[in-house]
Amino acid sequence: xxxxxxxxxxxxxxxxxxxxxxxxxxxxxxxxxxxxxxxxxxxxxxxxxxxxxxxxxxxxxxxxxxxxxxxxxxxxxxxxxxxxxxxxxxxxxxxxxxxxxxxxxxxxxxxxxxxxxxxxxxxxxxx
Amino acid sequence: xxxxxxxxxxxxxxxxxxxxxxxxxxxxxxxxxxxxxxxxxxxxxxxxxxxxxxxxxxxxxxxxxxxxxxxxxxxxxxxxxxxxxxxxxxxxxxxxxxxxxxxxxxxxxxxxxxxxxxxxxxxxxxx
DNA sequence: ATTAGTGTACTATTTAACTATGACACTAAT
DNA sequence: ATTAGTGTCATAGTTAAATAGTACACTAAT
Numbered sequence: 001x002x003x004x005x006x007x008x009x010x011x012x013x014x015x016x017x018x019x020x021x022x023x024x025x026x027x028x029x030x031x032x033x034x035x036x037x038x039x040x041x042x043x044x045x046x047x048x049x050x051x052x053x054x055x056x057x058x059x060x061x062x063x064x065x066x067x068x069x070x071x072x073x074x075x076x077x078x079x080x081x082x083x084x085x086x087x088x089x090x091x092x093x094x095x096x097x098x099x100x101x102x103x104x105x106x107x108x109x110x111x112x113x114x115x116x117x118x119x120x121x122x123x124x125x126x127x
Numbered sequence: 128x129x130x131x132x133x134x135x136x137x138x139x140x141x142x143x144x145x146x147x148x149x150x151x152x153x154x155x156x157x158x159x160x161x162x163x164x165x166x167x168x169x170x171x172x173x174x175x176x177x178x179x180x181x182x183x184x185x186x187x188x189x190x191x192x193x194x195x196x197x198x199x200x201x202x203x204x205x206x207x208x209x210x211x212x213x214x215x216x217x218x219x220x221x222x223x224x225x226x227x228x229x230x231x232x233x234x235x236x237x238x239x240x241x242x243x244x245x246x247x248x249x250x251x252x253x254x
Numbered sequence: 255a256t257t258a259g260t261g262t263a264c265t266a267t268t269t270a271a272c273t274a275t276g277a278c279a280c281t282a283a284t
Numbered sequence: 285a286t287t288a289g290t291g292t293c294a295t296a297g298t299t300a301a302a303t304a305g306t307a308c309a310c311t312a313a314t
């Protein structure tokens with residue numbers, strides 16, 4: 001379990017996204033206990049202070065809940081999950097489409113390229 | 128002519144992308160003169176040193192050519208343009224598709240969402 | 255009470271990005 | 285020769301991110 005770090009983006013933001021994705025994808029479910037600050041820091045080889053900041057932000061966003069002395073847990077608010085998923089997807093979509101248009105790609109090109117990219121490197125879907 | 132700056136990404140990288148997009152989209156053509164360091168700095172309200180760094184990187188990548196005392200010009204290498212366009216599109220595509228999959232979207236969903244997003248907010252294309 | 259595992263807080267240091275300023279070298283036009 | 289507009293370089297200072305190390309408070313289990 002490692003993260004590919006992009007040097008041009010703050011680490012704490014990248015870890016935030018890493019956690020969010022795990023939640024949205026269902027790998028972390030509402031109420032699940034999250035790794036401790038020190039554990040995650042050791043695992044990702046990051047300073048504990050940086051992980052602390054990561055979780056502070058996630059708590060500010062309402063994604064996780066802290067029980068002092070016990071640990072951190074994924075929020076039980078189901079609506080939060082759906083909202084997060086939609087927000088993150090919308091952002092990905094918007095950036096991608098506007099980016100491609102800025103490169104001069106037409107609408108048909110964009111759809112075709114996605115269809116192609118999505119097909120390669122994956123099994124055939126059921127009917 | 129302004130850039131929407133994202134605080135989480137270095138300015139010089141954002142300006143680099145801004146220039147590259149202009150070239151790839153044909154708004155800047157091979158051999159075209161580019162705004163001077165001081166001009167662009169004033170226009171974007173950025174320190175000239177930051178713009179200088181932007182262009183240093185662009186030159187290192189072979190995107191622009193410098194004629195000392197004269198100014199900077201878009202490279203004449205046509206192949207460079209095509210390569211850049213493909214590289215930037217591939218990167219956008221890859222990040223988008225892998226991002227959506229990490230959020231738990233299926234292949235059909237992804238294509239459908241793009242088709243929808245691409246259609247809204249744009250004129251009807253000719254046949 | 256003690257212990258181990260939590261979150262939290264604080265100070266100090268390093269590094270990269272950005273800014274602010276000033277100066278110098280080259281080129282073309284006058 | 286002078287001038288204006290280029291790119292280039294150098295020094296210094298500010299800020300945010302990340303690190304390093306230490307310490308404290310809370311909780312559950314023993």
